[in-house]
Amino acid sequence: MEDVLILAIETSCDDTSIALVRNGKEVLANKISSQIAIHNQTGGVIPEIASRQHCDNILYVLEEVLKTSGTKLHQIDAVAVTAGPGLVGSLLVGIEVAKTISLLMSKPLIGVHHIKGHIYANYIENDFDFPIVSLVVSGGHTEIVLQTNHYEFKRLYSTSDDAIGECYDKVARILNLEYPGGPIIDRLAKSGQFIEDIKYTYTKNESFTYSGLKSAVINYVNTAKMKDQEVNAADVAFTFQEYAIFQLLDKLVDAINLYNPNQVFLCGGVAANSRLRELVSKQNVAVFYPQMQYCTDNAVMVAAYAYFQYLKNDFSDLNLNANPNLKM
Numbered sequence: 001m002e003d004v005l006i007l008a009i010e011t012s013c014d015d016t017s018i019a020l021v022r023n024g025k026e027v028l029a030n031k032i033s034s035q036i037a038i039h040n041q042t043g044g045v046i047p048e049i050a051s052r053q054h055c056d057n058i059l060y061v062l063e064e065v066l067k068t069s070g071t072k073l074h075q076i077d078a079v080a081v082t083a084g085p086g087l088v089g090s091l092l093v094g095i096e097v098a099k100t101i102s103l104l105m106s107k108p109l110i111g112v113h114h115i116k117g118h119i120y121a122n123y124i125e126n127d128f129d130f131p132i133v134s135l136v137v138s139g140g141h142t143e144i145v146l147q148t149n150h151y152e153f154k155r156l157y158s159t160s161d162d163a164i165g166e167c168y169d170k171v172a173r174i175l176n177l178e179y180p181g182g183p184i185i186d187r188l189a190k191s192g193q194f195i196e197d198i199k200y201t202y203t204k205n206e207s208f209t210y211s212g213l214k215s216a217v218i219n220y221v222n223t224a225k226m227k228d229q230e231v232n233a234a235d236v237a238f239t240f241q242e243y244a245i246f247q248l249l250d251k252l253v254d255a256i257n258l259y260n261p262n263q264v265f266l267c268g269g270v271a272a273n274s275r276l277r278e279l280v281s282k283q284n285v286a287v288f289y290p291q292m293q294y295c296t297d298n299a300v301m302v303a304a305y306a307y308f309q310y311l312k313n314d315f316s317d318l319n320l321n322a323n324p325n326l327k328m
């Protein structure tokens with residue numbers, strides 16, 4: 001089969017990322033301009049600021065990718081871009097650049113679903129052996145997805161309120177920790193102990209739910225502050241994390257028992273979590289996760305799934321628009 005060289009763009013949230021990938025696996029260049037330092041000042045992403053940053057950065061990132069890989073735009077076979085879900089203003093920046101390249105270079109345009117991208121971050125280092133169950137856990141998503149081939153995705157579970165990563169970030173914020181809070185809570189929790197006074201009961205239902213847990217933690221911290229009691233951040237981190245990860249594991253184990261997958265993938269920023277990895281690795285199933293740089297948002301994962309869309313001639317036209325609620 002002929003080689004397929006895809007230029008991919010990902011701007012769904014706060015990272016401006018562009019990558020050049022051959023056959024969905026071979027990474028020729030991968031550049032990310034992170035906005036973490038900017039969003040750290042506000043304790044989270046402000047959409048308007050994120051899209052302005054994308055506008056400022058995207059052409060530099062593109063130039064870097066072409067320069068470091070020694071590639072000219074006419075050499076690519078297609079240009080792929082995240083079309084959703086995500087922040088509409090952020091998505092639009094990537095989409096407009098992708099459309100311009102497609103039009104100027106007469107190359108096919110491929111609109112990619114962000115979650116499919118997160119799942120296909122695993123394709124960089126592994127071949128797929130279906131059925132596959134993927135746990136997609138990030139700042140914007142908490143989902144379990146079943147796949148029986150490259151083109152059919154069945155969402156088994158999603159969240160009825162907050163995403164798990166968002167909840168990590170909010171708990172970090174109330175503890176006066178930096179953004180993003182996930183990695184800091186993960187680290188702190190290692191030296192923490194369980195706090196009985198964080199009142200939370202997990203009730204099993206059809207969806208993930210994180211707002212009740214978030215409120216329980218916030219209430220505990222606020223009450224302690226009001227009474228001038230010391231808040232032990234490590235203990236709060238430990239307790240929060242045990243509840244947060246337990247829920248993931250509970251539903252993941254249900255999915256494994258129901259669908260008997262050959263592979264389980266952990267995807268998205270929260271897949272970096274050490275407690276999650278520890279507990280999932282104890283299950284009797286082959287578990288995979290991408291390298292850290294491909295867990296968080298990146299354009300390589302977009303190129304990886306775009307490769308399969310390319311093979312199916314699943315192209316978009318120039319009417320491609322940002323869709324914050326894009327369905328799988």
Ligand code: KG4
Nearest residue numbers: 138139140165180182183269270273296297
């Ligand atoms: O996939 P990602 O880069 O962006 C979205 O698509 O949302 O995920 C970012 C999220 C943040 O909420 C961050 O706090 C969380 O992933 N995260 C973690 C860890 N590393 C990153 N959460 C828990 N434990 C970690 N080690």
Ligand code: ZN
Nearest residue numbers: 118138268297
């Ligand atoms: Zn993401």
